[in-house]
Amino acid sequence: MTVRLNSTPSIINWSDSAKPFGEKLHQAVEYLKFRARNFNALEAHKSVEKFVADQQKYLLFRQFFPDEWNRSQTSLFKAGVYENYTERTNEFFELVNEHLFPILGGWYQEPEADLENFNIYSLNVDFCCDEPEPEYLQVSYVAASLLFSQADELWEYFEENYKLNRDDFPEIHRYSFDKIWNLEKTGRIGLYLNVFEVVDHSTGTPWLDNTNCQYYENYSWDEKTVQFLSQSYLEAQEMLQKTELLDALIEANPKEILTEMISLWNTGKLR
Secondary structure, eight states: OOOOSSOOOOOOOTTOTTOHHHHHHHHHHHHHHHHHHHSOHHHHHHHHHHHHHHHHHHHHHHHHOHHHHHHOOOOSSSBOSSTTSBHHHHHHHHHHHHHTOOOSSTTOOSTTOOOSSBOOOOOSOOTTTOOOOGGGSOHHHHHHHHHHHOOHHHHHHHHHHHOOOGGGSOOOOSSOOTTGGGSOOOHHHHHHHHHHHHHHTOSSOHHHHOBTTBOOOOBOSSHHHHHHHHHHHHHHHHHHHHHHHHHHHHHHOHHHHHHHHHHHHHHSSOO
16 A cells, blocks of 8 residues: 655656556547537536546546556446546545545535535534533543633533542633743643643644534645645644543543643643
């Protein structure tokens, strides 16, 4: 399995008869000419637009998955499971979904789905549009949410599950230490700041900052976008793994960790 994230797209050599892809592209161009001659202007425009979009995805397929492209037996013309796209494009979508970033889910589960200009499905809890119950959240999310909202129900969660009473902790300031986001993200401070950003939807990665109730941006199939979404997906995965590390710390020492998180929020220091 070869995935190339920083290579230059291959240039199609139309004169190379040894490459079946070039021959099939030639056939596709001839078919496109036929459609353009035999349909009205609007339909001809749609045919040209679809042809160009297909070729763009084929080039991305060859660039990011060269080995799979060379082995592929799927059709460049016949419709696949996603009926608006060829079998070869469907194969490309599946490889992207498996090896680069998730795309075949969320809003795009139906065969008639349009993935030409697509949205990504957030990996984060949708705090902006929903009010998730604390018992369904990771404990690190509950702890961070407590600092942002100081809600009674969150204190009740810690009292019921960890026997922690709010009277045992410093009062949580309404606003965080003014330079908290400038602190170096190392050690426990790094873990605490990480979950603050995740809960606040201010991580800098669309996979965690977007919400599923609001569409922030449509993405298209070009090299820059695929590179960006692939890299930012890896970054989002790393951030989520850090929240799991913090979960384990809280489970082991709930009072100590929550005290440090409150102190960091209030003063920029752990103690």
